[in-house]
Amino acid sequence: MRPDEIDRILAQAADRAVPPGADRDAKKRVERAILHDLHQVQPLAPPWVFTVVFASLFAGISVGVASALGMHGIRALAPDQRFLIFPALLAAAWFAAVGCAREMRPAAGSHLGALTLILSASVFTGLFSLIFHGYSTQNFVPEGIQCLVIGLGVSISAGLVIIYILRRGCVMDWSMAGLAVGALSGLTGLGMLELDCPNLKAIHVLTWHVTVLVGSGLLGYTGGWVADYFGRVKR
Amino acid sequence: MSGYQQADEEAARALIEKVSPLLLRYFWAHASHRRFADDLLQDTWMRVHKARHTYRGGEPVLPWIFAIARHARQDNYRRARRVEIRETQVDVLPETAASSSDVLRDVTDMDAILAELPASQREVIVMLKVSGMTIEEIARATSSSAGSVKQKAHRAYRKLRDLLTSGVERQ
Numbered sequence: 001m002r003p004d005e006i007d008r009i010l011a012q013a014a015d016r017a018v019p020p021g022a023d024r025d026a027k028k029r030v031e032r033a034i035l036h037d038l039h040q041v042q043p044l045a046p047p048w049v050f051t052v053v054f055a056s057l058f059a060g061i062s063v064g065v066a067s068a069l070g071m072h073g074i075r076a077l078a079p080d081q082r083f084l085i086f087p088a089l090l091a092a093a094w095f096a097a098v099g100c101a102r103e104m105r106p107a108a109g110s111h112l113g114a115l116t117l118i119l120s121a122s123v124f125t126g127l128f129s130l131i132f133h134g135y136s137t138q139n140f141v142p143e144g145i146q147c148l149v150i151g152l153g154v155s156i157s158a159g160l161v162i163i164y165i166l167r168r169g170c171v172m173d174w175s176m177a178g179l180a181v182g183a184l185s186g187l188t189g190l191g192m193l194e195l196d197c198p199n200l201k202a203i204h205v206l207t208w209h210v211t212v213l214v215g216s217g218l219l220g221y222t223g224g225w226v227a228d229y230f231g232r233v234k235r
Numbered sequence: 236m237s238g239y240q241q242a243d244e245e246a247a248r249a250l251i252e253k254v255s256p257l258l259l260r261y262f263w264a265h266a267s268h269r270r271f272a273d274d275l276l277q278d279t280w281m282r283v284h285k286a287r288h289t290y291r292g293g294e295p296v297l298p299w300i301f302a303i304a305r306h307a308r309q310d311n312y313r314r315a316r317r318v319e320i321r322e323t324q325v326d327v328l329p330e331t332a333a334s335s336s337d338v339l340r341d342v343t344d345m346d347a348i349l350a351e352l353p354a355s356q357r358e359v360i361v362m363l364k365v366s367g368m369t370i371e372e373i374a375r376a377t378s379s380s381a382g383s384v385k386q387k388a389h390r391a392y393r394k395l396r397d398l399l400t401s402g403v404e405r406q
Contacts, residue, residue, distance in 0.1 A: 006395050010364040013348055026273045027255045030280040031248060040242040041288040105289040106302035107375040170286035172306045 044169055047101045047108065054097035054162060058188045059090075061158045066195035069150070076198040081131050088127060089191050092120040096184035100162060103177035104169025113179030117217040120187060125210055132202035144208035147197055151212030152219075155182075155189035159220060174224035174231065182220020186213035236299075237292045251280065254297070257366045258304055264349065264361040271311055278311070279304045297368055298375035305358075305376060351398050356391035359384055 066073070074082065099112030162181045171177045189212040197209070238246025258279055262272040282303045290299050349357050362373045370388070374381040 003392060003396075006392060006399060007364065009399065010348065010360070010395075023256050023259045023276075026259060026276045027251055029273075030251050030255060030277055033277065034247060034251065034280060034284050035244055037284065038242045038244060038247060041240050043240060043291065044289050046291070105291070105299075106286065106306075107298040107378070109375070110378050110380060170282075170289045170303075172302060 044104065047098075047105070050101035050104060050165070050169075051094070051097045053165065054100045054184060055094050057158060057161060058093040058097065058184060058191065061154065061161075062188050062191035062195060065154050065192045069192075069196045071195055072198040073194050073196045076200055077194075084127060084131060085194055088123060089187060089194065092116065092123065093184060093187045093191070096120070096180060096187055099180035100166065100177070100184055103171055103173075103180050104166055106170060106172050111173070111176040111180070113176055113181075113183055113217075113220075116183040117179060117186070117214070120183060121210060121214050121217075124190065124213065125206060128205045128210070129202060132200055132205050134201035135203045136201065137203065140203065140207075143199055144204060147193055147199070147204070147208045148211060148215075150196075151189035151193045151209065152215060153189075154192045155185040155212060155216035156219070158188040159185035159216065174228040175221055176224070178220040178222070178224020178227070179217060180220070181224075182217035183213075185220065186216030189213070189216055236287075236290050236296045240287055240290065240292075250296075254300055255280075257297070258300070261301070261304060261361060261366045262308065264365045265308065265357070271315070275304075275307055275311055279307045282307055295372055295375065297366075298372045301362065301366070301368065301372075301376035302378070348395065348398070352391050352394060356387045356394070359387040360391045360395075363388055 077085070095112065096116045099116050102108040102110075102112060159181050162184060166177060166181065190209055193209045193212060197205075199205070236246075236250060239250055255276060258276055259272060262275045279300070283300055286303060290296070349360065352360065358377070359373060362368045362376065363370070368376070370381050370384050374384045377384065
């Protein structure tokens with residue numbers, strides 16, 4: 001059987017699928033509902049505007065909080081370490097910002113949240129294990145918990161601001177949007193910790209700083225899933 | 236669509252007139268959604284109306300509307316599943332569904348043709364052949380790449396060819 005024969009069978013079946021005149025009443029009902037509430041709307045700004053806004057939020061929040069807490073981390077880092085960490089953070093945040101901006105419109109392209117989160121977690125795990133040394137577990141938990149709490153606190157705050165902006169658009173899939181928001185806000189928390197935390201032990205950075213990124217992504221996804229679920233129940 | 240954003244009544248009416256039949260065919264092509272087709276159409280247009288500010292002038296309209304329709308359909312499916320799980324059957328119903336051996340008896344039956352395909356391939360075939368969208372439009376509507384859509388369509392065609400050939404031979 002040739003593809004054009006399959007096309008013909010499908011076309012015939014499709015024509016027969018909808019009973020003639022089935023759409024007339026439905027269309028009338030739709031027209032009544034929509035035309036009754038027709039008013040002018042201002043189209044949403046282009047996606048690049050939101051990408052810039054999200055990327056600026058990442059930079060603003062991480063630098064702002066780190067400045068308030070003291071830029072101990074960036075001072076402790078060697079120039080080559082700074083050169084490797086911060087451009088990678090900026091690139092990952094830009095990618096995550098593009099992902100967040102895409103979630104604001106239907107049909108805006110593939111979801112980037114999961115990819116950003118997996119790539120960022122892998123890149124930073126590799127990078128930190130290459131440039132940091134020291135696996136002593138002295139004060140591992142008390143110092144780590146402090147970083148985790150501050151990092152997640154910053155991530156959650158950044159996430160809430162991003163969600164507030166995201167709601168100006170039309171999010172179709174909150175789970176995927178939550179993942180993108182979680183990735184960007186996790187990177188914000190991670191960026192703030194790299195600027196602020198002077199503990200350069202590999203075990204500390206790999207465990208607690210990377211957990212802020214991954215935890216934030218998972219929190220975002222879970223929050224999005226819950227929002228989707230209750231959104232459906234409400235409808 | 237831009238006219239609709241500017242509250243042009245004629246433009247809105249023309250859009251509803253043009254797109255509704257395509258949407259209805261899309262919902263009808265999924266057997267499990269047929270009884271909800273009218274409601275789904277209404278729900279989709281309500282969502283389109285609410286989200287019309289997110290449409291960007293100059294971009295293709297169909298993928299934008301079908302992305303919304305697809306989510307309306309998925310939401311409806313999940314909601315219906317939740318209700319079905321909680322429902323208790325009080326009476327034994329007669330078996331009416333066709334058995335798998337009867338499925339291909341009529342090769343031109345839409346349900347029988349599509350029921351054998353996995354959900355993702357079925358969706359691509361419905362958008363491609365029932366709603367008349369292009370590969371690029373489907374890729375946009377489903378938030379995936381054109382390559383992935385082409386691959387799904389290719390696999391679906393291969394499966395359909397096997398099914399239809401065996402169906403014709405059996406007849």
